[in-house]
Amino acid sequence: MLVVRAGKDAMPGLDETLQRFVARHPVTLIDHAEAPHAFDLVDDTPRTHEVIDEVLAFLRRALVSSVR
Secondary structure, rough: OEEEEEOOOOOOHHHHHHHHHHHOOOOEEEEEOOOOOOOHHHHHOOOHHHHHHHHHHHHHHHHHHHOO
16 A cells, blocks of 8 residues: 655644554555645645656556566
8 A cells, every 4th residue: 555645734633643554554655745735736846756756666566566
């Protein structure tokens, strides 16, 4: 499972819930600490491009391993 976190997402309790979830489940977490919600659409920065590349790499690995 992949979770991508936008650090400026303003949702009460989100950080605590995410920390508990990640502690209990096998999760790959990608954190974009300075990003707003929907950063992949509205935040055209080098870090956003890195995160998108990380997501695509995760998907490639997951798809290849599911075919085997």
